Amino acid sequence: MNRSALLTNPDITLRSDYQSLPHSATCQWRRQQARSAFHRTQHCKLQFYTGYQFRPESHNRIASRTSHTAHSSSRDSAVLEPAAHSAPDLVEQQLVEGNLDRAPVTSSLGSVGPEASATLQNGISGPSCPSSRPQTVLTSKALTDEGLVADAASMQVAYQGAPGAYSEGAAVAAYPDCTPIPCEQFEVAFQALSQWIADRAVLPIENSLGGSIHSVYDLLLRYRLSIVGEVSIEVNHCLLVGPGVQRKDVRRVISHYQALAQVENYVRKMPGVTREAVDDTAGAAKMVAQEGWRDVAAVASRRAAELYGLDILDEGIQDDTANVTRFLILARDPLMVQPNSPIPHRTSIAFSMPEKPGQLFKALSCFAMRDIDLTKIESRPLKTNPIAFTPAGDRRFRYLFFIDAAANLADDNTQNALRHLQEMAGYLRVLGCYPVGKKKDRPAS
């Protein structure tokens, strides 16, 4: 298989080497059947679980634990509507990540293979996926909190960028034996995962110098995927040029906009040089090499220099030596978390509040009064209905808030905080609960 073929556009026109993968609709149908049948037989004390979103009018449905059937699409049509395809049933919390898809597991669900597992929980059987795709056999270790980096050989991990991008490094740091799948844009990586082309997606969410990657926040809302982990890597930028090109020849520096933001001081000191943003750092390096440019430099990794045969004029050019990017690991199904786990967890949520004074303060107090530490807060404009008018006729913007809490979703304290927030919020969705990631050094290039 040609590992370096980039998935290109949002329609994911598959390259021939991916075309033997299972037909997504067939697999999703089987999964939905398994889920809804599983739901009928399970009971769970948790009200909040990953992937769940609601509006106040849907409270009754939740309280009565009415079954909802998952829709075949993995994509939200409107951000703030209760998603037709979201599965606000308790099975979400119960699902062991990937369990019904293909993995023999030795968990509370029993030690059975994928087909048997789905059928046992179903009492029904559906069309099965074509077996043309190599079946990933995850061990139980790979399905637990600690297992994100374990036993995941042949896992297909989507990332944005060309080979040599930092995101590829993050994918390999999270799953050392994986097959990284390069995708041209962030959305392509989301689609690759939604459409069963990839098993995971690893996407940057924030950088210690450049801040948040807003488009990934927006996509998190548009796709019904779950955050199942995080990985942070050190980003060490190099100035790359074609063989023999000297610093004085450089007139233009190209890279990913985040990378350009991280080397701002360095580039400012290069007289007469302009900056230009492209899709990713390694893509910039590839362009410099392929076009044979003698007056353009790329900001990218040492690995990109090696892959594309470029010279390194300078290394470690970021504004601060401590330059760390945090990446989210996404899966189609949420991670099953155990209460009172000794492993520290993070819970990520998105919510909106009514436009009244003090609303954000009230929302944050739900966590503060329970001693839950918040590690990140971000706001994004509402994509639907973004502008409001005050009674005095003044225009104001509406926002959606994203919060990362140092909390385990399965713990009572977290459930109480979310229940409290639910009473006030216009919208609330749990994006995922996952073990707090340890910083990984960049994999050796």
Ligand SMILES: O=C(O)C(=O)C[C@]1(C(=O)O)C=C[C@@H](O)C=C1
């Ligand atoms: O372009 C790349 O190499 C990427 O992996 C993207 C990205 C980003 O989006 O922030 C990732 C890490 C670095 O912070 C710079 C760029």
